[in-house]
Amino acid sequence: MKKHVCPHCGEAAFSPLRKAMAGSLRSSGKPCPNCGRKCCNGMGSIYFSAVTSVIMLIVCIFAYITMEDKVVSTIIIVAAIAANFLLCFLFDMFFGKLTAPIRLME
Numbered sequence: 001m002k003k004h005v006c007p008h009c010g011e012a013a014f015s016p017l018r019k020a021m022a023g024s025l026r027s028s029g030k031p032c033p034n035c036g037r038k039c040c041n042g043m044g045s046i047y048f049s050a051v052t053s054v055i056m057l058i059v060c061i062f063a064y065i066t067m068e069d070k071v072v073s074t075i076i077i078v079a080a081i082a083a084n085f086l087l088c089f090l091f092d093m094f095f096g097k098l099t100a101p102i103r104l105m106e
Ligand SMILES: [Zn+2]
Pocket: 006, 007, 008, 009, 010, 011, 013, 032, 033, 034, 035, 036, 037
């Protein structure tokens, strides 16, 4: 499986799962297995989650307004939230670049 390149040492040391667990720019990130310095997901991850969050919100509102059956609308809303979480997780696993957390760049 393709590994992600660490922004500090340039080594492809991050597995997709480790990258997905590294969090966003606002988190403290995860240490690189090679150099030990912390990395997190960059701006691409934030833009992607912003887009999917808007879509999720529209789906939730739409389900709430149009569905007569409240059980069905609740299931759709829960599914939309889960799908949003899963999509962001998959995006972080396979796409986007690693970067240094903002807290460490200051
Ligand atoms: Zn490194």
